[in-house]
Amino acid sequence: MNLKTLKEKLGNTPDWLRILILGLVLMLPTLGIRPLWLPDEGRYAEVAREMIVTGDWITPHLNFSPHFTKPPLTYWLTAISLMAFGKNAFAARLISALSLIGTAIVTYLLAIELGRKRSALVAGIILLTSLMPFFAGNLITTDMLLTFWETLGIYLMWRWYNQGVDAGKIYLYGSYAALGLAFLTKGPVGVLVPLMAFAGYCIYVKDWSILKRSLTRWSILVFSLIAFPWFIAIVTIHKGLLGYLLGNEVVGRAFTNIHHRNNTFLIYPVVLTLGFLPWAVFLPSALKRAFPLARLKDRTIRPDNAFLMSWILLPLVFFCIVKSRLALYVLDLFVPMAIITAGHLVPEDKSTPVSGKISLKKPGIYRLASLMVVALLCLNVFATHFPSSQNLYPVVRAIRSKADGQDYRVYSNRRHIYTIDFYLDKKVNYVIDFTPFLKDKKPCFIVLNMHSRNADPPRVISENSEFVTNYFEYWVFYRPGTGGTS
Secondary structure, eight states: OOHHHHHHHHHTSOHHHHHHHHHHHHHSTTTTTSOOOTTHHHHHHHHHHHHHHHOOSSSOEETTEEOOSSOSHHHHHHHHHHHHHOSSHHHHHHHHHHHHHHHHHHHHHHHHHTTOTTTHHHHHHHHHTSHHHHHHHTSOSSHHHHHHHHHHHHHHHHHHHHTOTTSOHHHHHHHHHHHHHHHHHHTTHHHHHHHHHHHHHHHHHTOOHHHHTTOOHHHHHHHHHHHSHHHHHHHHHSTTHHHHIIIIIIIHHHHOOTTSOBOOTTHHHHHHHHTTTTGGGGHHHHHHHHSOHHHHHHTOOOHHHHHHHHHHHHHHHHHHHSSOBOGGGGGGGHHHHHHHHHHHHSOSSTTSOOOSSSOOOHHHHHHHHHHHHHHHHHHHHHHHHSOOTTOOHHHHHHHHHHHTTOOOEEEESSSOOHHHHHHHTOOEEEOSSSHHHHHOSSOEEEEEEOSSTTOOOOHHHHHHSEEEEEETTEEEEEEOOOSSOO
């Protein structure tokens, strides 16, 4: 095959397939090279591992105790990935990576549905190569999977709406199925964000038909059959759990600081700006073109722009108001930002000039995206070798080397070091003093958090045990045991 034939074949490649290929090239090569980090990656991976170990796929367990902070879909999919590809960082992160790629493809499809055929491919590329979505796609959390379901639900709802509310019911039911899966991923917020996006749009166009006529008994049934069975089962099995879920996980997160996540609301403007790099440099001009002040005043903004504006503003205001604030909570807002920015860089009318102090034509867009792919891959490689107290794999490696295949126990004076549980296939026993470790008749290790890299280890440990390693504030000691069981 000569070069000309190859170019012709690539030129005929569907745009969604191009996004898929770019996503696979961007995400898969370095997905597993960085060990799992604390706290979130260790926790999600360990819950998934314990599902496999216990065989209990209804009640999530962490350190082999029931754990109900999140619905189970992320755990289920991660456990399936671990069973398919082995117990490693690649398999644990695969669901987040595929969710990012899927979200980029759905962003492309949604842009087409919003009447932006020329810029749809660029919208998908922008989302893939933005800093925060890439970061989220390399982490094990619920947020990237949630963003995929929310974006899919919005796209299918909009497609049903465009075809006429009396036609295309398959898209309506598909939308409610996606929202049901969003609910099963992170609870009510999975439905709340799409609802706010459409509600703002309905207020702007003074037409509530898209919401009113979508609420059919069949669409509600589809949602309910997906979203509620696990919740019904779990509150039936565990008496009193409903009060905990509503009080601690819903009301507590929204209106109190019980989870210690009360960051300033200014975190979100910073995240949306820095997380959208390098494309953030084009965003001011894109927003100015999409939402000119004169049209805002006389309410003549295009309906598709009004919807994208609602998708950004209403959820952003909501997340600023609630007490619990984390950077990844606004991850889905990068989708409308990508569509708006792409529409600015590649106008639908070919004769429309790209205005603004900073702009790019298509070849420049693709070159910048290519540079970002290389830069992001290098960033992942750098993160692999970056010393961090959140990376306890050096501790894991030292324990494995010293244990040399023998059976042993692990103790620690710190909770939430679940990457050690995950990699060693062990339950790490939390202790407040050293007595269980010192009296254990089996070979055992203790991982001590000393809060300071230069802190001296307790004398009782150093005198009765063998020092293994120290890494940041963690010190590891080993006792060979005295035989028997304890």
